[in-house]
Amino acid sequence: MEKYNLIFLLLLINNINTIAQKVHLKGDVVDTQNIPIDYFTVALLNNSDSSIITGGAYLNGKFNIEHNDTNSCIIQISSVGYQQILQLIQINNSLNLGTFKMNGLDIEEVVVAARKPKIKQKEGRTIISVEGTALEELGNSIDVLKNTPAVQVNNDGKISIFGKGSPLIIIDGREISSTHELDILQSSNIKTIEVDKSPSVATKSDVSSVIKITTKNKSNFSAELYNRSYFGRKFSNKTGINIVQPYEKIRNIISYSFYKNNKEYYNDDYDINNRSDYQIQNTTYSKNYPSSSSHNFLTGIEYDHDSTNTTRILYHFNGYNEDFSKFTLQQIIKSNSPDTVHREISLNTIEKTYQHNISINHTKSFSPSSSLYVSTDYAKVVGKENTNIKEATTNLINTQNKNKDDYNVFTFNSHYNNGLNENTSINAGLRAAFINNNGTTSSVNLDEEQINYWDKQTTKDLVSAIYFSYNHSKNKVDYEFGLRAEHTNTHANLNEMVIIDSSYIHVFPSLLASYSPSNKFGISMHYNHKIERPYFSDLNPTQTYYDSLSYRQGNPFLKPTIKKNLALNVELPWGLSLSSEYTRYTNMIVLAATNDSENPDIIKYTPINIDESERILLGLIKAYDGKIHSYSISGGIEFPFIKIPYLGETKQVRTNSWYLSINNDISIGNKIMLYSSFDYYSKSVDAITTYDSYYNLWASASLKLLDKQLVISLDMDNILNSNNINWEDNYEYITNGGKNDFDNRIVRISVKYTFKNFKDIFNTDSNNSQELDRL
Numbered sequence: 001m002e003k004y005n006l007i008f009l010l011l012l013i014n015n016i017n018t019i020a021q022k023v024h025l026k027g028d029v030v031d032t033q034n035i036p037i038d039y040f041t042v043a044l045l046n047n048s049d050s051s052i053i054t055g056g057a058y059l060n061g062k063f064n065i066e067h068n069d070t071n072s073c074i075i076q077i078s079s080v081g082y083q084q085i086l087q088l089i090q091i092n093n094s095l096n097l098g099t100f101k102m103n104g105l106d107i108e109e110v111v112v113a114a115r116k117p118k119i120k121q122k123e124g125r126t127i128i129s130v131e132g133t134a135l136e137e138l139g140n141s142i143d144v145l146k147n148t149p150a151v152q153v154n155n156d157g158k159i160s161i162f163g164k165g166s167p168l169i170i171i172d173g174r175e176i177s178s179t180h181e182l183d184i185l186q187s188s189n190i191k192t193i194e195v196d197k198s199p200s201v202a203t204k205s206d207v208s209s210v211i212k213i214t215t216k217n218k219s220n221f222s223a224e225l226y227n228r229s230y231f232g233r234k235f236s237n238k239t240g241i242n243i244v245q246p247y248e249k250i251r252n253i254i255s256y257s258f259y260k261n262n263k264e265y266y267n268d269d270y271d272i273n274n275r276s277d278y279q280i281q282n283t284t285y286s287k288n289y290p291s292s293s294s295h296n297f298l299t300g301i302e303y304d305h306d307s308t309n310t311t312r313i314l315y316h317f318n319g320y321n322e323d324f325s326k327f328t329l330q331q332i333i334k335s336n337s338p339d340t341v342h343r344e345i346s347l348n349t350i351e352k353t354y355q356h357n358i359s360i361n362h363t364k365s366f367s368p369s370s371s372l373y374v375s376t377d378y379a380k381v382v383g384k385e386n387t388n389i390k391e392a393t394t395n396l397i398n399t400q401n402k403n404k405d406d407y408n409v410f411t412f413n414s415h416y417n418n419g420l421n422e423n424t425s426i427n428a429g430l431r432a433a434f435i436n437n438n439g440t441t442s443s444v445n446l447d448e449e450q451i452n453y454w455d456k457q458t459t460k461d462l463v464s465a466i467y468f469s470y471n472h473s474k475n476k477v478d479y480e481f482g483l484r485a486e487h488t489n490t491h492a493n494l495n496e497m498v499i500i501d502s503s504y505i506h507v508f509p510s511l512l513a514s515y516s517p518s519n520k521f522g523i524s525m526h527y528n529h530k531i532e533r534p535y536f537s538d539l540n541p542t543q544t545y546y547d548s549l550s551y552r553q554g555n556p557f558l559k560p561t562i563k564k565n566l567a568l569n570v571e572l573p574w575g576l577s578l579s580s581e582y583t584r585y586t587n588m589i590v591l592a593a594t595n596d597s598e599n600p601d602i603i604k605y606t607p608i609n610i611d612e613s614e615r616i617l618l619g620l621i622k623a624y625d626g627k628i629h630s631y632s633i634s635g636g637i638e639f640p641f642i643k644i645p646y647l648g649e650t651k652q653v654r655t656n657s658w659y660l661s662i663n664n665d666i667s668i669g670n671k672i673m674l675y676s677s678f679d680y681y682s683k684s685v686d687a688i689t690t691y692d693s694y695y696n697l698w699a700s701a702s703l704k705l706l707d708k709q710l711v712i713s714l715d716m717d718n719i720l721n722s723n724n725i726n727w728e729d730n731y732e733y734i735t736n737g738g739k740n741d742f743d744n745r746i747v748r749i750s751v752k753y754t755f756k757n758f759k760d761i762f763n764t765d766s767n768n769s770q771e772l773d774r775l
Contacts, residue, residue, distance in 0.1 A: 025089075026064045026422060027097035028368065029077055035172070036061020037102060038192045038214060039129065040079035047072050047088070056519050059120055059127060064476070067091065077102065096422035099368040118665065119149070119623035119632045121577035123478075123514045123524040124569035126150070126195040126621065130187065131216060133630070134665045134675035137702035137713050139228060139750060141185040141213060147677045147698065148193055149621055149634035149661055151211070154725065162659055163581065163617040163638050164197055164209040165532075171213045174359070180296050180318040184240065184255045186226065188711070188752070191216045197581070198512070198526035198567050201467045201482030202415065202427060205508045205531045208563060221245050226752035233743055234262035240296075249305070255298040262291050265742045271550060271593065271603055272735040274647065278336035280601055282549050284345075285329045292322040308365040316357045324349040330547065344392040345547060353383040369419025379409040388446075389547075397548055398446045405439040427469045427482075435461040441542045455542045459492045459500075469510075480512040486531075492539060492556070499556045500539060506531055506562075522571040532561035534589055538607040550593075552605040559609050562586040575623040585613045588642075590687040593734040603734060610687060614641040628667055635660045644688050646730050657684030671708075675700040692726040713750040721745050 025044075029037045042063045043055030053073060056065060067073075075097070077085040082102040089097065120127045128148055130136055135144050146153045150162040157179065161167050169176050171185065194212040203210060223243045230236040240257030265288050273280040300314035325348050332341040361375035385403040415429040437459040443452035469482035485507050492500035508531070514524035540554035567581040587609040596602040619636040635658065642653035659681045666674040680695040697720050702713040723744055728737030 023067050023091055023095075024064060025067060025075075025091070025095065025097055027062075028099040029058075029061050029063065029079075030099060030101055031082070032101060032103060034101075034365070035214070037079050037082070038127070040077060040082075040102075043076045043078075045074040045076055047074060058519070059122060118625050118630050119575070119621060121522075121569065121571045121621060123512070123522070124196070124198050124526055124567055124579060128193045128195075130190040130193060134667070134673040134700065134702065136188050136190070137673060137711055137750075138187045138675070138700055139713075139715065139748070140187060141182040141190060142179075143715075144187045144190060144193060145182070145211070147663060147675075148195065148211075149632065149663075150195065150619070150636060150659075152681075159211075161195065161197065161209045161211075162619075162636050163583075163615065167195075167209040167211045168199075168203065168207040169211045169213070172215055174314075180294065180320075181298065181316065183238070183259060183294075184242070184257055184296050184298055185213070185215070186224065186240075186242070186752075188224075188754075189215050189242075197579075198528060198565065200480065200512070201469055201484040201508060201510045201528075202429060204431070205465070205484055205486050205506065205529075206533055208530050208532075208565070223755040224752065225755075226750065228748055228750045231747045231749075232745055233264040236261045236263075249303060251302045253298070253300045255296070257296045259292075259294045259296075261293070264289055265740065267738050267740045269738045270736060273595070273601065273603060274733045274735070275600060278334060280335075280549070281331075281333045282547075282603075283331045283333075284547075287327045288324070289326070290322060290324045292320065294321070295319040310363045312359075312361050314357075314359045316355075318353075318355045320351070320353045322349070322351040324351070332549065343547075345397075346390050346392060347387065349385060349387040351383070351385045353381070355379065355381045367419070369417075369425065371417055373413075373415045375411075375413045377409075377411045379407075381405070381407040381409070389545075390446075391548070397545070399452065399545070400444045400446055401544065402442045402444075403439070404441075405437055407435065407437045409436075410434045423473045425471045427467075427471070429467050430465070431467075432462070432464040435459065435536075437536065441540075441544070443545075453543075455495055457492065457494055457540055457542070459536055459539075460490070461536075462489045463487070476516050478512070478514045478516075480510075482510040484508040484510070488533070488560075492536075494541060499541060516571075520571075520573040524569045526565070526567040526569075528565055530563040530565065532563065532589065534558045534560065534607065538589070546605075549601065550603040550605065551596075555607050558589060558607055559587040561588050561609075575621075575625075577621045579617075579619040581615075581617040581619075583615045583617070585610075585615070587611065588613050588687060590689070592688060592731040593729060593736050594732055595734070603736070610642065610644065613643075613687065615639065616641075630665045632663045633661070638684070640685055642685075642687055644730070645732050647733060651730065653685050653687070655683070655685045655690075658682045671704045673702045673704075688729050688731045690728045690730070694723055694725050695720070696723045709754050711750075711752045711754075713748075713752075715746070715748040715750070717746040717748070718744040 029040050031037060039057070039059055041055060041057050042065055044053040044065065044067055045051065046053055054065065054067060072088060072090045075087050075089050077100055079102060082104055085100055085102060118129050118133055126149060130144060135147060138144055138147065142153060142157065145151050145159060152160045152162060159167065159179065169182070171181070176182065191214045196210040196212065199207055199210045221244065223241070225241050228238045238257060238259040240255070242255045245252045267286050267288065269284045269286070271282040295318070297317045300312065302310065302312045304310050328345040328347070330343040330345055357377065357379040359375065359377045361373065363371060363373050365371045383405045387401045389397055389399050391397045411433045413429070413431045415427070417425060417427045419425040439457045440455065441457070442454040445452055463486060465484060465486040467482065467484035469480055471480045485505065487505050489503045490500050508529040510528035512524065512526050514522060516522035538554050538558055539556050541556050543551050543553045545551040564584045565581060567579065570578045572578070589607055590610060591605060592608045593603050593605050596604045616639040617636060621632065621634045623632040624630060637656055637658040639656045640653050644651050644653065659679065661679045664676045668674070677698040678695070681693060683693045684691045696718055698717050699719065700713065700715045702711055704711050721743055724740045724742050726739045728735065
């Protein structure tokens with residue numbers, strides 16, 4: 001018996017000793033520009049025979065590997081396109097190995113033998129690998145976003161995320177100043193795209209979601225010339241050139257593109273005005289012919305003073321011109337009148353917008369885990385719009401409306417992060433944004449040469465913020481607590497009369513907690529507060545008439561929307577991830593049709609607040625990646641809980657909506673890539689607006705020739721002609737809606753020649769994009 005007790009004691013001592021020898025090795029892996037490597041492998045090798053002891057694959061530049069020995073060993077770090085790192089390390093206890101810097105290989109010397117996981121979930125963020133997949137040759141970054149799970153791009157080019165609204169878009173850490181920059185950035189220069197639905201307090205409080213685009217890290221001289229021709233109802237064409245020239249500590253970039261876009265589409269709109277004893281039906285059938293041209297010019301310089309100091313300067317210009325013609329047949333039926341009114345209305349709008357944006361920033365690194373970032377931006381946006389409206393049959397309306405805005409936007413941003421130790425870090429920052437606008441709006445009766453109205457608007461808006469966050473990691477549990485305080489001061493005059501004079505302070509807390517016992521499983525919880533400020537046009541009380549029975553007018557008493565969001569995300573093996581969210585809205589902003597107070601037969605479109613509303617969102621992503629074929633399936637379902645007034649009663653909105661996206665990526669050798677995408681969006685209700693279901697099928701094929709320097713691509717978008725989004729509003733006593741025939745079936749032929757592999761050095765920060773969006 002004593003013999004067995006002795007054996008048991010020896011085994012127990014051995015197990016305790018084994019547990020005591022278990023250590024955790026942590027570290028960071030970055031490239032030569034200190035940008036985290038998005039996908040890499042780490043292995044520990046035996047010091048005597050180089051056999052593998054343990055290892056794993058990691059994302060976003062961080063690894064945490066468990067080891068059961070305290071002897072010395074060799075650490076091996078590998079990533080496609082980078083020189084492998086082999087280093088002898090001495091292990092005495094759990095330790096932070098610091099930062100490993102990987103040097104890039106000349107792309108001409110690299111043969112990619114394996115494909116990275118195309119989609120990965122990390123703490124609620126969706127990370128999509130573009131490099132090495134068929135997404136690389138889709139066109140520009142907008143084309144890639146169209147094929148990103150949960151990201152929607154409508155017919156007007158507006159980008160939104162399912163259930164989250166319009167996102168902030170960041171390229172290599174820089175907020176873009178205009179979506180026109182997405183036209184410049186080519187898909188072949190994108191490394192990864194990350195969709196973050198619960199951004200931290202370091203992100204501005206009016207941002208509910210973020211799309212982060214990381215570009216490829218190449219620093220050799222290169223130039224790229226491309227042309228894309230679009231064949232549809234109308235012919236369109238885009239031509240561009242990108243040049244990068246590095247020299248010692250300096251890197252220069254020049255990009256230019258010209259886009260001529262022609263469209264033709266039809267829409268039927270209707271307004272039903274329900275009065276107590278009669279009804280007015282206003283129906284229009286319209287043909288639309290928009291034709292636009294845009295020039296995009298981007299130039300920048302990046303200077304490395306030394307290994308710890310970098311200064312960047314970026315200038316971006318966009319010139320946009322549009323000639324929009326619309327021909328409408330109008331029919332007005334009044335239930336208490338036997339007569340039906342028929343009108344022919346012609347509309348022509350000439351729009352010219354010019355935007356200049358300059359950004360200067362500096363980064364100072366004190367250590368691998370401590371840095372200071374300071375940035376300042378200035379943007380000037382001048383927009384002019386002249387619209388002629390004529391009712392040909394009745395001459396009831398023959399007017400010319402003119403709008404002019406002159407915006408000046410100044411922003412300052414400072415961010416400091418400090419790693420207190422290997423497990424704890426703090427982040428703090430300041431931000432201020434000032435907007436000043438001088439605008440005029442006028443209307444002239446061309447028949448009588450009489451001024452209907454002339455208004456002058458001035459707006460001054462200042463938002464200042466301070467934020468702080470605390471991060472801690474221990475035993476595979478990470479948590480972050482953040483707090484952001486913002487002060488908003490808005491002052492607006494209309495013809496020297498004060499219409500807005502508001503000042504308020506909001507505090508926005510956030511909390512993140514996550515547990516990741518392995519690379520294949522993780523769970524995270526997010527909680528945050530956000531705000532959505534109204535657009536300046538939503539506050540302007542000037543009336544703009546569409547026709548004799550309807551006009552649009554802003555609401556100077558509009559309140560900002562407050563959002564409180566709670567999200568839970570689970571990452572599972574087999575490339576599967578689940579997500580759930582609950583959001584409560586206070587003062588949600590919607591555009592509603594109401595009766596004019598003086599003449600109820602006339603409909604006034606104006607933004608309003610809905611007191612309280614709620615939404616629940618569930619999501620799923622399944623991804624598979626093979627050497628030849630990869631695919632992803634994503635879906636989501638949304639449950640709204642909204643109350644709105646309609647026909648003298650309270651209408652409860654409870655209609656759920658869902659979407660499904662299926663993407664396929666096939667590589668045939670190393671020269672041919674095939675890609676297809678199918679998206680379906682069910683019937684949905686957004687506050688007072690109901691949207692019909694729609695779906696879209698996209699197919700693409702690309703061929704790489706001349707050592708991959710020449711790429712020829714064929715794309716077909718909206719193959720089934722099913723991307724026409726019909727809608728209907730119901731509010732108070734008015735129903736209005738529209739049925740569209742956009743027919744966006746497009747066949748696109750692209751030819752691109754790269755003299756060397758071009759790299760956009762966009763890694764500089766502009767931080768005024770949200771302010772520019774509000775314009």
